[in-house]
Amino acid sequence: MTQNSFTRSNDRSLRPVALSVALTLAAGLTTFSAHAQESPADGVHADRVDWGILMDMSGPTASSQSVWVRGFQDYAAKVNEDGGINGRELNLLVEDNRFDAATDKIAFEKLVGQTPVIAISGMGSSVSQVALADTIKNGKVPVIGTYTPTKALSEPVSPMVYNGFCGYRQQAEAGVGYMVEKLGLENPKVMTVAIETAGGQEYAQFVADAVAKYNGTASSTTMKVTAADVTPQVQQIMSEEPDFITIYGIENTAILTMKTLAQYGLETPAFGITYLGTPSVYAALGAEAGANYNFISCFTPGGADDAEGNAELVAYAAEAGNADLSGNINYVAGWVAGQLAAQALEMAGENPTRESLVAALEGGFTVDSKGLAAPIVFTPEDHTGPQVLKMFSYDYDNSAFTADGDYADYEKYTKPAE
Amino acid sequence: MSDTLAPATVAAARAKTSPGKWIVRAIVLAVLIYAPFVLTSRSIFGIPLSNMQLLNLGLTQINLMLIAMLGALSLNFLTGSAGLISIGHAAFYATGAMTAAIFGTQLGWPFPLVLVCAAIAGALAGILAGLPSLRVRGLYFVLSTLAVHYVVVFLFQEYQFAFFGVVGVPFAQPSIGPIAIDSPIRWYFFLLPLVALVYFGLRNVLATREGRALMAMRDHELAATAMGADVRILRLKAFALSSAIAAVAGALYAHLLTNATSEVFGINFAIQFIAMIIIGGLGSLSGSLLGAAVWLLLPTIITGLTSFAADSTGIVRTVLVDHRPQLVQMIFGLIVIVLLIFAPGGMADLIAKLRAALFGRRHG
Amino acid sequence: MFAQVLFSGLALGSIYGLVALGFAVVFKATDVFNFAQGMFAVCGAYFAVTAISALDLPFGLAILFMIAACATLGVLAHIFLIQPLAGRSMLAIIMVTIALSIVLRAGIEIFYGPQGRVLTTPLPSGVIRIGDLRISQLHLIAALTSWACMAIFGAFFRFTSVGLLMRATADGHEAALVSGVNVNAMNRLAWAIGAVLAGIGGLFLGQLQIVSPELEAIGLLALPAVVIGGMQSIPGAIIGGLLVGLIAQFAGSYISPKSTDIVIYGLLLLILMVRPWGLLGQRELGRV
Missing domain, CATH: 3.40.50.2300 (Response regulator)
Known part of the structure; x- marks a missing residue:
């Protein structure tokens, strides 16, 4: 394990470290064996689909990004209350990047391989988006519903990236x-x-x-x-x-x-x-x-009009104890990103995989937010997402x-x- | 603690080498070589492991930890040997990254040469930043390095805006000769020997005449002068070496991330190195490694542990799930405080004491 | 424009000065360079939010609540974090204050949620016009309050017996010990004062903008202020704060908004090279 790298030193004081690491590992193996379960490579389980969210939850932009995540989570909860998607729950794995590019890279890797997810949403830090752009485009995990639109990730159009926020x-x-x-x-x-x-x-x-x-x-x-x-x-x-x-x-x-x-x-x-x-x-x-x-x-804050989607959002936020967030544009954006995710997953079919998800979206699709935003149209040539403001x-x-x-x-x- | 920066103990540690040790070393080496494959395949000898059994860790994180170890080693060398404390190490990282961008991204020089340039630029920046040490010590010097930090980050920002704009400074995929460093495993096997090289290199430097003079100077300036050393030059040399290593680490960091902006090298980035050497043990090279590991890995491990609460409800859920990132930060902060209060010598000292308690009799 | 920039610089500098003064009091008494000072300011602002929005206290009581809470925070920090580290290296103590601010920040985010809070106080928000000069009443009150606090603490250190004892303790621990002063009590008092001053600064900052943990940045701005003024000097901190405020505004207006950090830290470097003990500090060599 990693801690062993210290013991590379010819330093006998560190031998116990090796010992204790070995002990920890052994203890860990037994303690956690109850939780050992085969993670399907694409995050699709019998009863749930794991979906990743990569946002700043405790760093300098947490005040807006974590509200977005709350909106996304509430929409997912609503979907699950209504029976999930194709019989599976939409299970969100939220990773905190603390607005730090290195943490972002670690978390991204985790969502790709360690606790695999079918797709990732958010990616709220533009620096890391740029840093990860090539990895994402050449990888297997689609990024659906970004919080920050950056050129590096969205141009040229890639089947792996779908924007979810108003472009600058x-x-x-x-x-x-x-x-x-x-x-x-x-x-x-x-x-x-x-x-x-x-x-x-x-x-x-x-x-x-x-x-x-x-x-x-x-x-x-x-x-x-x-x-x-x-x-x-x-x-x-x-x-x-x-x-x-x-x-x-x-x-x-x-x-x-x-x-x-x-x-x-x-x-x-x-x-x-x-x-x-x-x-x-x-x-x-x-x-x-x-x-x-x-x-x-490009999003209507909760309570600003009487569109069907807006009323739904306000009602659900109140039910979930987030009434104070429904007027927050970030919450609405997160909710709409949840709609985008749910629709994408539904299109991926009964037994979705990363591959089938990407293939299902490739031909283009339209997200109807029930009036929270103008219809969000994705075509094979245009993944800009919400464009009407x-x-x-x-x-x-x-x-x-x-x-x-x-x-x-x-x-x-x-x-x-x- | 055999690696405390005192020449006598360094020498003593070298003198004793029993055959049993070689077996331990061979095992350690084997583990170090096998570990990245375990982390990549998420299984050990074909037996699949859950994410928690691997402590929620991934190989990229280990690679970042190895780079952080370079920063922590160089800072602890400076603090432990020359008695100079610097908040400027993020600035030297930035210097290295900027140099790598100029020679690598813009001029297209080969990667090993780019690292050499970064080291030279870092050394020069270190000498400049170390100049105030000729006049001020202690807290005042810390503050002068803080000022240096702001100046360098400003320069990086101007450089980034002038040549690259919004997306930040891009870094090409590094390769050494025909071998591209294009996967976490390759990064690992590139970084691991480098960390070892720097670790043993610094140990050797400390064992030289100048190294001993440096440490004498830290403890007593007059004594050092009596040894015939020009303290001020020595101090600048130490600073140059330390910042050269930090600059190389910065260049590596930028290459690993593939892209960097001035915002990456903020004040928190600078403070983390101080945190690492304090947690690990001030003046202890192996402590630097421990400190970097704790700082980089602990939050992830705590995050993994709290994920067991995913199915809980009520107040537990509010705290453990909805506020997990905050909780992780809080536990982390508390652990640091507890370590500071109850382990005055840092992790390295703590482990040495544990060892004494466990094996004290056997090793005399 | 000049007068306008001058006034805004003085107003801003007064708030910096207030936080820097708290910084200096703590440093002078306990030799601790408190990196949590910015977080203390944030706590002050949130205590005020709690008192006004959650407890519905009248403004005067809310301020008293805030002061009491900040003082308690400062005392607790000293008892549980600083005292156990007595005699340890400067870095260890700096690190514990950094860890403290990590913990405080996480606590605030758990307790108050992620969104910024609006601080509503009955403080006037209008504008006074003197010729072309427009003076924001809030800025004016912030400046006046800061000056009043500085004057009060100046008098406290100079004329009251407790203040004199604190100075004596700060100047030489052994001497004070011999004369029977309770050094720990004095130091706790210094931490309480430091936290309260930061809290008042945070209150005004929160009023000028929005209350969020990002107000922590004020702590880092107080840093050059104390160094420029002289770390061991109480009036130095005030002057340093004012200078930093003025420089920030003048450099922002006449050079470019980007240049402020460079100008401030450039001056800091210059001071360190030429006069490391600060503008008003006492020359003290070999302080490590």
């Missing part, structure tokens, strides 16, 4: 398109406020591309993930006077920016990326600062999210130019 390019296009139209701008002046990460830089570029379509100008400013004050950034906004701003980052990025704008009496309209559309952001902003803040999303804001008087229009109204912004 689409967020920028739909958000900018909507704001330009809504505000009736001719040559829009747009500013991106982003955290200092490569992802922020990429998003700013997507915004600049989208703004260029309207003959506008785009600029950007950055802040630290750990920023506690954004006066310098807001000073820059004051001096450049953009028509609207767009925010990329963590919840605090949006909170600090909007609060400080309000403090300076600026009423610059703003929209945040999907991840920043949580109830806690609006609660922290309060009615005044929150009035100018919207977010673009709309703009949401928060109605403080009624304590509920409201959307401006229907998903169909927004399709024009993200349709690729013919």
Whole structure:
């Protein structure tokens, strides 16, 4: 075993280590033998199918990613209450990557070989997605329903990868398109406020591309993930006077920016990326600062409309003791990813394997979230996933999210130019 | 403890070698060679093992542990021999990764040469980072290495943004001559001898005249000067060697992950090496190995153990299942605290004491 | 713009100064470099959330609850973690504070769940206008409170007998022992003060943004503050905090937001090379 590598040293003080390791191993073998059971290679058992989730459950992004996992788990629980999928329970194996690329690699390997699963969802850390992209594409375990869309994993289209979250390019296009139209701008002046990460830089570029379509100008400013004050950034906004701003980052990025704008009496309209559309952001902003803040999303938060899927989600969340999460966009995204997973598994047939799952999906399919998102269409050429977004804001008087229009109204912004 | 960094005991440990030891060594070597196959096939001599029987461990994790051992060894060498404590080891990892990216990814040099470049860059960075040691000691020096950490991570970020952008810095698949290191098993058999090499190399360095002077300097600066050693140069040399090893480890780390961003080398990454040598035993080379193993493997093992609670309900479920990651972190933190309080010399010392208690009479 | 940046730098720096002061008090008294200081700030913010949202206490009582809870936390940390490690290497003690913050973080996440919490206090959130200058009332209150705390503790150390005893204990343990001072009690008091100051800082940070374990970062920002000011110096910590706040804001405004870390840690390196005992610290050689 591994600990034995120390004893490689010519160090007699470590001989007992070898002894104790041997003892531990022996003890382990007997103690756990009751639990020894043949794991089928693809995680498909007589009564259940093991499905992997790889997300940050205790690291810096846990506040959003673990909520997504909760949504996924609740949907799986609901499926299982209704009899499972083709007679088997959907059993989720959640691995915590602590937002660390190395831990991610370890956990991925575990889900492939140690406690095998039929497919993996989540993969919330973009760094590890990029690092694992080749392994995934050349491997046997499909990744279905990613939390973070990265280019490395989704381009070129691979039969092993299906995205499950709003893409950044689409967020920028739909958000900018909507704001330009809504505000009736001719040559829009747009500013991106982003955290200092490569992802922020990429998003700013997507915004600049989208703004260029309207003959506008785009600029950007950055802040630290750990920023506690954004006066310098807001000073820059004051001096450049953009028509609207767009925010990329963590919840605090949006909170600090909007609060400080309000403090300076600026009423610059703003929209945040999907991840920043949580109830806690609006609660922290309060009615005044929150009035100018919207977010673009491909998912409808629980309680924002009366679609069938939405009512189901709200009811089930309450039943599962997660009523406070149903308005959280991450919870909804996790729930929809659960719908995607369940549907994929159903398509894989009575006795699914990794291979049959991949083969079943290859021809393309559509996920109907019952109104929680626009129909999510996967074709053999396009695995982008949810592509239609709309703009949401928060109605403080009624304590509920409201959307401006229907998903169909927004399709024009993200349709690729013919 | 024979590997405490005191020359006398090092020599003493070498002197005694009985034939019985060779048998033990042969067995250990056999286990080390067989272990990766057990972890890959998930069975031993054809008998399948459950995940828990293998302690929830996988081979990639062992490989990462071996790389972490390089970092812990180099830091403990620095701390144990020169008495210098550094939070800068993540920075040297980053230096190694950056150098590997320049010479490997961008210039396409062969992998062994890239590692040499990483070592040289690491040594140079180490000398620069060690300069404040000419003026300050103790806590002040720790803080200067913290500053170095921020500077290097900033440089890495700028480098990444300038040449590679959002996806991070990619690293090609390493190969030594015609042999590609393309599977966990190959990584294992590449890393294992390397760790052994560094371990014995550092032991030998400590047994040299300069090594002894270094340790004398740690304990008493005047004594070292009396031995005719220029303490400051020695200190810088130790720093250069230590950071060269860390830089090689960083290059390996980046290659194993195949991709790295500046975010990988954060402050927590830096702190983990200190944690490893403290847990393992300050100033003990074998302790470094133990510490790295505990830090890398323990959370996984705890996670595996808590998975037995998967079928439970009620409050147990809330704590054990829904909050398992937090629970794992908490147990881990508590174990570290208990170790710190009850095992002042770290794991290495603890084991030495156990040994004394168990076999004390036999070994005198 | 200059005045605006100056004000925001001072406001932010005051909060840093407060946390750094707590850091310095602990360091001066017990020689412990407390890496859990950031987590203490987080705990303070969560204690306030508990008192206000869960216990429905009026604001004044909630603050008292927070202070009492933080002080208890500090004392417990000293009794169970620091005292057993008395006389051990600096690294071991640093490590135990790191382990403490791992445990605290996990505990908070288990108890409060993954989502960030919003801290609602009756503190004013409006804006005062002086000419072109817009001063956020919350920032102003944070700054004033910080200064008040600093003044109170300054007076405490200078004029009260307990404060004087604490200083005496910090300056030479043997002497204090001989004169019959209960060193452990003094040290516990220092830890309580350190945790309370961090907690107040966390309260304001949580109010300015959202309460989550990520507020821990304040602890790392207090670090350069104490070093720049002088680790052994109480006023040094305050000045250091203010300087770090000002540098962060000015570098962010006039160079680029990215440059702040580099400028702060560059100054830290410079100070270490030129004047390692800090701007206001006492020269003390060979301190290892």
